[in-house]
Amino acid sequence: xxxxxxxxxxxxxxxxxxxxxxxVSFVFLFPILWLTLASFSRSGSIYSFDGFFPTxxxxxxxxxxxxxxxxxxxxxxxxxxxxxxxxxxxxGTFLTILTAYCMSRFRFKSRKTxxxxxxxxxxFPSFMxxxxxxxxxxxxxxxxxxWGLILIYAAGAPMGYMTQKGFFDTIPNSIDEAARIDxxxxxxxxxxxxxxxxxxxxxxxxLSQFVWPWSDFILPSLLLKxxxxxxxxxGLMSLGETEFSRFAAGSIFIAVPIIVLYFLLSKFLVSGMxxxxxxx
Numbered sequence: 296x297x298x299x300x301x302x303x304x305x306x307x308x309x310x311x312x313x314x315x316x317x318x319v320s321f322v323f324l325f326p327i328l329w330l331t332l333a334s335f336s337r338s339g340s341i342y343s344f345d346g347f348f349p350t351x352x353x354x355x356x357x358x359x360x361x362x363x364x365x366x367x368x369x370x371x372x373x374x375x376x377x378x379x380x381x382x383x384x385x386x387g388t389f390l391t392i393l394t395a396y397c398m399s400r401f402r403f404k405s406r407k408t409x410x411x412x413x414x415x416x417x418x419f420p421s422f423m424x425x426x427x428x429x430x431x432x433x434x435x436x437x438x439x440x441x442w443g444l445i446l447i448y449a450a451g452a453p454m455g456y457m458t459q460k461g462f463f464d465t466i467p468n469s470i471d472e473a474a475r476i477d478x479x480x481x482x483x484x485x486x487x488x489x490x491x492x493x494x495x496x497x498x499x500x501x502l503s504q505f506v507w508p509w510s511d512f513i514l515p516s517l518l519l520k521x522x523x524x525x526x527x528x529x530g531l532m533s534l535g536e537t538e539f540s541r542f543a544a545g546s547i548f549i550a551v552p553i554i555v556l557y558f559l560l561s562k563f564l565v566s567g568m569x570x571x572x573x574x575x
Contacts, residue, residue, distance in 0.1 A: 360548070390449060395456040444508065
């Protein structure tokens, strides 16, 4: 048997690659580690830290987070955010999938012009429309209401339909044509054939539409004035300087729904479900 020889150049390249990976991993891991340790700070204030880390640890911040709700009602903020994110995800996913399917399967006048227009509009940051959005919400009496946020998030979701359209483009048109020959209508083709094959894209859209309102700060801070109606992002930013450990604990707990959703829906994130369905 031939002995494996380690070439110095290959060994050096491998070592450098692993060092870079470790360095990048540390850059992303350190803030998470620091925030986690800060959530267990006994003093609660960031000014009592010895360098980056607290000097004494306890579970008081988590206890206060859920039980001390007189001034900072974190459980209510959490439920508010969950309601807004869930409804926005459902409505936004429905509108985005419909928009992407229509753009992918149907040909109509000004279709390409509309696609180019949405691409150009998508280049502008969302905060540029804050003044117009606020004025519209005042006219519809939706300021300081959760449904105002839900409608804005859901209405803006179809602007990012291009990823979903690209997925629908990969599903062969011959499948739709065969269904129509058998007497299926456009609605039946969409519901009974296309949607089951598009489960991975539906799950991706649902997750992305959930994460956006779950972590957004600018829009809720603009429209929500009542403290009991705050989302988690706005509520945590209202905490005082001496409540940093509670802020850190709330920030850590905010990731729980995203992690749960990922593990529940990850089995549907399978690509290539339409591969091999039809011989071209």
